[in-house]
Amino acid sequence: MKILPLKGTCDYLPREVALRDYLQGTILSVYRAAGYERISTPAIEDIENIDKSEGGDNLNLIFKILKRGEKLEEALSDGSALCDMGLRYDLTLPLSRYYANNRQNLLTPAKCIQTDRVWRAERPQKGRLREFVQCDIDILGSASPTCEVDLIVTTAKALRAVGMEDFTVHINDRGLLTGLLAALGVPAEATDGVCITLDKLDKIGIDGVRRELGERLSDEGVIEKLCALMADGPVTLDAAAAYLADKAPAENLRWIMDTVAAVTDGGVPLVFDLTLIRGQGYYTGPVFEVRSREFRGAIAGGGRYDRLIGKFLGENVPAVGFSIGFERICAILRDRGFTPPTRRRRVALLYYPDQMVVAARAAEELRETCDVSLIEKTGKVGKLIGRIEAYGFDAFAEVTAEGITVKELGQ
Amino acid sequence: MKILPLKGTCDYLPREVALRDYLQGTILSVYRAAGYERISTPAIEDIENIDKSEGGDNLNLIFKILKRGEKLEEALSDGSALCDMGLRYDLTLPLSRYYANNRQNLLTPAKCIQTDRVWRAERPQKGRLREFVQCDIDILGSASPTCEVDLIVTTAKALRAVGMEDFTVHINDRGLLTGLLAALGVPAEATDGVCITLDKLDKIGIDGVRRELGERLSDEGVIEKLCALMADGPVTLDAAAAYLADKAPAENLRWIMDTVAAVTDGGVPLVFDLTLIRGQGYYTGPVFEVRSREFRGAIAGGGRYDRLIGKFLGENVPAVGFSIGFERICAILRDRGFTPPTRRRRVALLYYPDQMVVAARAAEELRETCDVSLIEKTGKVGKLIGRIEAYGFDAFAEVTAEGITVKELGQ
Numbered sequence: 001m002k003i004l005p006l007k008g009t010c011d012y013l014p015r016e017v018a019l020r021d022y023l024q025g026t027i028l029s030v031y032r033a034a035g036y037e038r039i040s041t042p043a044i045e046d047i048e049n050i051d052k053s054e055g056g057d058n059l060n061l062i063f064k065i066l067k068r069g070e071k072l073e074e075a076l077s078d079g080s081a082l083c084d085m086g087l088r089y090d091l092t093l094p095l096s097r098y099y100a101n102n103r104q105n106l107l108t109p110a111k112c113i114q115t116d117r118v119w120r121a122e123r124p125q126k127g128r129l130r131e132f133v134q135c136d137i138d139i140l141g142s143a144s145p146t147c148e149v150d151l152i153v154t155t156a157k158a159l160r161a162v163g164m165e166d167f168t169v170h171i172n173d174r175g176l177l178t179g180l181l182a183a184l185g186v187p188a189e190a191t192d193g194v195c196i197t198l199d200k201l202d203k204i205g206i207d208g209v210r211r212e213l214g215e216r217l218s219d220e221g222v223i224e225k226l227c228a229l230m231a232d233g234p235v236t237l238d239a240a241a242a243y244l245a246d247k248a249p250a251e252n253l254r255w256i257m258d259t260v261a262a263v264t265d266g267g268v269p270l271v272f273d274l275t276l277i278r279g280q281g282y283y284t285g286p287v288f289e290v291r292s293r294e295f296r297g298a299i300a301g302g303g304r305y306d307r308l309i310g311k312f313l314g315e316n317v318p319a320v321g322f323s324i325g326f327e328r329i330c331a332i333l334r335d336r337g338f339t340p341p342t343r344r345r346r347v348a349l350l351y352y353p354d355q356m357v358v359a360a361r362a363a364e365e366l367r368e369t370c371d372v373s374l375i376e377k378t379g380k381v382g383k384l385i386g387r388i389e390a391y392g393f394d395a396f397a398e399v400t401a402e403g404i405t406v407k408e409l410g411q
Numbered sequence: 412m413k414i415l416p417l418k419g420t421c422d423y424l425p426r427e428v429a430l431r432d433y434l435q436g437t438i439l440s441v442y443r444a445a446g447y448e449r450i451s452t453p454a455i456e457d458i459e460n461i462d463k464s465e466g467g468d469n470l471n472l473i474f475k476i477l478k479r480g481e482k483l484e485e486a487l488s489d490g491s492a493l494c495d496m497g498l499r500y501d502l503t504l505p506l507s508r509y510y511a512n513n514r515q516n517l518l519t520p521a522k523c524i525q526t527d528r529v530w531r532a533e534r535p536q537k538g539r540l541r542e543f544v545q546c547d548i549d550i551l552g553s554a555s556p557t558c559e560v561d562l563i564v565t566t567a568k569a570l571r572a573v574g575m576e577d578f579t580v581h582i583n584d585r586g587l588l589t590g591l592l593a594a595l596g597v598p599a600e601a602t603d604g605v606c607i608t609l610d611k612l613d614k615i616g617i618d619g620v621r622r623e624l625g626e627r628l629s630d631e632g633v634i635e636k637l638c639a640l641m642a643d644g645p646v647t648l649d650a651a652a653a654y655l656a657d658k659a660p661a662e663n664l665r666w667i668m669d670t671v672a673a674v675t676d677g678g679v680p681l682v683f684d685l686t687l688i689r690g691q692g693y694y695t696g697p698v699f700e701v702r703s704r705e706f707r708g709a710i711a712g713g714g715r716y717d718r719l720i721g722k723f724l725g726e727n728v729p730a731v732g733f734s735i736g737f738e739r740i741c742a743i744l745r746d747r748g749f750t751p752p753t754r755r756r757r758v759a760l761l762y763y764p765d766q767m768v769v770a771a772r773a774a775e776e777l778r779e780t781c782d783v784s785l786i787e788k789t790g791k792v793g794k795l796i797g798r799i800e801a802y803g804f805d806a807f808a809e810v811t812a813e814g815i816t817v818k819e820l821g822q
Contacts, residue, residue, distance in 0.1 A: 001459065001464075001508070003508055004512060005512070009455060011450075014517075014523075017449045017451050018448075021449065032755075032782050034785075036784075039422075041422055042420035043542060063477075063479075064476065066474075068532050083477055085417060097414055100414040106425075107798060107799070108798075109787075131453050131455060149767065153771065311412045312413075313414070356557055360560070360561075371445075373522060376553065378553075378555075388518070
C-alpha cells in the first residue's frame with residue numbers, strides 16, 4: 001500500500017497542526033468579535049448544484065463521486081451520468097444553498113463564518129494543493145455597501161492578527177468593468193473573454209494582452225482603445241467613471257473606499273484596480289483581493305454575488321463574501337519560522353509498567369496545569385530522555401522511591 | 412438547483428455549530444492534557460489503500476472519486492477502474508498510512524489526536540449519516556497494554572467532560588475469541604462469520620444466533636456448544652479463559668481491567684463482553700466499546716490493530732486506538748436541551764448608513780469585551796430589535812446624539 005498522501009494533499013505533523021489551529025483560532029476570534037457566526041455545510045454537494053454554479057474555471061476541477069449500487073449499473077448500461085455528487089470547490093456555493101435552506105432560522109442579514117476544506121482537481125505541482133482550507137466571512141440578505149466595508153475591515157483585521165502587515169486590498173466592480181467595455185465598443189458576448197485577458201496584464205504584459213485580444217475581437221480600433229487604456233499605468237476610478245453612462249457602480253466603490261479609510265484612519269491600503277476580475281462567474285458587483293509582497297498571487301479574495309442564491313430560491317437575495325486563502329497564510333508564517341505561543345507546559349512522565357497506577361494518578365494531578373504524557377520506560381532510559389527532549393517537551397518526570405521527581409529540559 | 416443538503420449530510424445552524432465546537436473543544440482539551448497531539452490527514456485517499464484496508468463492511472460504503480481527463484477516457488474505453496481515489500471511511504486507515512510516512516518525525520510511541528470528518532455511503536435513513544465526525548486518539552509503536560489503559564482512562568475522562576455519566580466500557584480480545592472458537596471446534600475459515608453472528612446476540616437473541624449458526628456451521632454439536640456458552644448469560648473472563656490453551660490474551664485483558672480500576676478508583680465501569688467484536692477486520696487484540704443507556708448502540712469504540720501499519724511498511728508496528736462517535740454525543744446533548752456556556756456577551760450595534768464610521772469605531776472599542784455585530788437599520792427599527800432579541804443577542808446599542816447607548820435584551 002502507498003505511504004505518501006495523494007498528490008496535492010498533505011499530512012500535517014503535530015507542530016504544523018499546532019500552527020494551523022493557532023492561525024485558524026486567531027482568525028476565528030476576530031471574525032466572532034465582529035459579530036459573525038460559524039456555520040457548517042457538507043463537503044459533498046449534489047453534482048447538479050455544482051455544475052450550475054457559475055464557478056468559472058473551477059468547474060473543470062471538480063472531484064466527482066461515482067454512483068453506487070443499482071444506480072451505477074444503470075448508468076453504465078444506459079450511458080447516463082456516472083456521478084451524482086461532487087466535492088465542493090469553494091465555500092460560497094454550499095453557503096448559498098445553505099442560506100436558501102435555512103434562512104427562516106437565521107437573522108437577515110446573516111453574517112456567517114466558514115473555515116473548512118475545499119477540493120480542486122488541479123494538476124499536481126509545487127504549492128498547488130488539491131485539498132485546502134479557506135476562511136470565509138459572508139453577509140447574506142443585504143445589498144448595502146456597508147457590507148463590503150464590514151467585510152474588508154474585518155478581513156484586514158484578521159490578517160493583521162495573524163501577523164500579515166504588508167498587504168494591499170485591490171477593489172473593482174464587475175458592473176463598472178462591463179459598462180466600460182461596452183462604452184469602448186466590446187460586444188456583449190466577448191465581455192467575459194476580454195475580462196479574462198485584461199486580468200492577465202501583470203502576468204503577460206501589454207503585448208501579451210494585445211495578442212490575446214486579437215484572438216477575441218475583430219475590431220482593431222476597439223483593441224487599440226483597450227490597450228491605450230491599460231498601457232498608461234493604473235486607471236483611476238475617476239478616469240474609468242468618465243466612460244460610464246451609469247455612474248452608480250463607481251460612486252458605490254468610492255463610498256466603500258472612503259468609508260473603509262474613515263473607519264480605519266487609513267489603516268487599510270485600498271486601491272482601485274480596473275484589471276481585477278476574480279475568476280468566479282457568479283460575481284455581480286464589487287470584487288476584492290488582498291495582495292502581499294510575501295506571496296505571489298492573492299492571499300484573500302471575494303466579492304458580491306447577488307444572483308447565486310436566486311438560483312436556489314427563484315428570487316434573488318443579495319450577498320457578499322471575503323475568503324482568506326488559509327494555506328497561503330500558513331506558508332508565509334512557516335517561511336518566517338513562526339511558532340505559535342505555547343499553550344501549556346508539556347511534561348513526559350516516565351514509568352515502568354508496574355508503576356502505572358502511581359504514575360497515572362500523579363499525571364492526573366499535574367494535568368491541572370500541564371499537558372502530561374505517560375510514557376512507559378523501554379530500552380535505555382537515557383536515550384528515551386534524549387528523544388523526549390529533542391521532541392520538545394518542557395520537562396520530564398519519573399516515579400522514584402521519593403515520589404514523583406520533575407526535571408526541566410532544554411535549558 | 413436543490414436547496415436541501417444531500418441525504419445523510421447536514422447543514423448546521425450557528426447554535427448547532429456552537430454546540431459542536433464546544434464539545435469538540437472540551438474533548439480536545441482532555442486529550443491534549445493527557446499528552447496526545449493533534450495531527451491531520453487528507454480526506455481523500457488512494458483507492459487501493461482503501462480497498463486493501465480490511466475495513467470490514469465499511470469497504471462496501473466507500474464514496475469513490477471518478478478519474479479525470481485522459482485517464483477517465485482510457486478507463487471508459489479499456490474497461491479499467493473508473494476511480495482512483497476515495498473518501499476515507501474512518502480515521503484509522505489514513506493514520507496508519509500517516510505513521511508509515513512520518514514516523515521519523517514523530518516520537519515513538521506516538522500519541523495522536525484526530526477530530527475530523529469521515530464519509531460512508533450508508534443507505535440514507537433517520538439518524539444514519541453519510542458524513543460525520545469522529546474524535547480519535549491512538550497510540551502507535553507500542554504493544555504494551557499500558558496503551559489500552561491510557562486510551563480507556565482518557566476516553567472515559569473526555570466523555571465525562573462532555574456530560575456523559577451513565578456509560579459502561581465493554582472489552583474483549585479478538586485472539587481470545589478466536590482461540591475459544593477453535594477450542595469449541597469452529598473451523599478456522601468459519602471464525603469470522605461465526606463472530607459476526609455472535610455479535611448479534613443482543614439484536615437477534617439466542618434463537619436467532621442458533622438459526623444463523625446453522626447456516627454457517629455443519630456440526631450440530633459445535634452449534635450447541637456455542638449456544639450453551641452464550642445462553643447462560645454473560646460469559647466471565649475466567650470462564651472463557653478456562654477453554655484456552657494460551658492464557659496470554661485473558662491475562663492481558665485482566666491486567667488492563669485491573670489497572671484501569673486501580674487508576675480510576677473503580678470510576679470507569681468496565682465489563683468483559685465475549686460477544687463484543689467490532690466490525691473492522693483490522694483489529695488483532697483487545698477491542699472496546701462504550702455503551703450508554705441514553706443511546707442505542709455504541710458512543711465510542713476502538714481496539715488494537717497491530718498489523719495495519721505493516722501493510723504500508725512491510726514490517727509490523729503495533730497500534731491501538733479509541734474513537735468517540737461525535738455525532739452520537741451531539742445527539743444526546745441536543746436531546747437534553749444542553750446549551751454550551753456562553754463565551755462572550757453579544758451586542759448588536761444598530762446604525763444608519765451615514766453613521767457607519769461612528770458606529771464602526773464604537774464597535775471596535777466594545778470588541779475588547781464583547782462580540783459586536785454592526786447591523787444597518789432598515790425597515791421598522793422596533794421590528795428589527797424584536798428580531799435581534801429573538802435571535803439571542805444579549806444587548807443592542809444605537810448611535811444617538813449623546814453617543815452610543817446600550818440596552819439589555821431578554822431580561
